[in-house]
Amino acid sequence: MLGPADVRVLADRLGLRPTKKLGQNFVHDANTVRRIVKASGIGPDDVVLEVGPGLGSLTLGLLPGAARVHAVEIDPALAGLLAETVADRAPGLAERLTVTGADALRVGAAELAADAGPGAGVPTAIVANLPYNVAVPVLLHLLAELPGIERGLVMVQAEVADRLAARPGSREYGAPSAKLAWYADARRAGPVPRAVFWPVPGVDSGLLHFARHDPPTGTDRAATFAVIEAAFAQRRKALRGALAGWAGSPAAAETALRAAGIDPTTRAERLSVADFARVAQSRVVQP
Template structure:
């Protein structure tokens, strides 16, 4: 097996690959490539993966994180929207980790439209990814909904996005993303990531978000998510007023709130996902 030092990509290797492909990272695809081996080692370590895990990696890019994942797990499904990058990744794995290359499958697709049937071989049990900044939240929520065997994840996103996703009820940053993620999983911040480990260097700070799958509360997810959207659309208002459109009138909203055991003058940021589910059921 190729030793780790020669397997992983550093700044020179990342730039050489980009030059070979004539690649200019684009903001449209949220392309900021990690070129620091210590960072990808840290991500794999923080992900707490088991040897039998099957990882789905979104946006593998030039393969920095992919190469660190391959020796740690049973298989990696790399989902890449850029066809040039997707075509090069298997060759990179074969060149730098020949004994591990058969663990990699590459799917050229938009992760926001990925279906379980698009992935070959064993179903994913974990998400580990450096997510494009512009689609971090919807990608996480979509994959958790679409891939039910995923039991844990560690993703790198914009720092403020990580903060919002991990926020708890009652905090200023708690909102739609944190409430919807709580339907699927418990989440926590797993530390910052320096800007200098990326090429090109982004204009925003990054952070790691870890999450563990849990059983959702009783109820219909579509109905609960529609309620969450309505409640936070006017988050400064009391729920009796904020949910008048959702319920049909302020009086109907108050009736549903009282039936769910929620004070009508409560605000959306005070409700955890269980309370949202109770409220959706009370209206139904």
């Protein structure tokens, strides 16, 4: 694994100055890497997708316990260096690594499969220190794009982990919580101290564990997400008003809500993703 001195040497070699734009904060603490790998629950049959591998600290920790690690890195210099770092520090595991130089917000299943090659297997788990500025859209995109992902452990900003793991009725519950719940059950898996990163971030970090489940039945994801977005765009309003634009009028929103068995005076934070799905479906079946 990479310690603080190793991280600095590799960064200097590239002339790298970490940028906020790319969310570059590199983990350099071996105990933190071991903790992440253990908490992820990955095993020898897993193909792990790592987003934003950076200089390779977590990659080196993941390779011994997984069948393969498929790393997606947007920075061309870092993507180019990763395979070399693994070959130098873990030569016996280098064949388990695939690197895709791409934006994780746009990468698709076909691109990943082409880079991995025949017989490599589809990703079954995500384990990553996600770029904090795009963590939520990246996670939702990958879960939509890669149905083979069964579970994962991601490091994100602490308040984002709180939001993603929040349950209906809590203060942190919002559109990201409900959208992630379409795909998976999520829970907080502990804090991560600022001192394990270089450079030291200005925010607290946390681990989020998730396990995929079947989505609600009766409607599709796009329709349900449209309801979620409309409801939380005006979360202080009762749903009759918050969904007026989505439904066409307050009266139409009330009709859809009542058809779904939901009180029109309820606010968005009280509804589960299954509730939102029923509202979306009730609008579809109205004459």
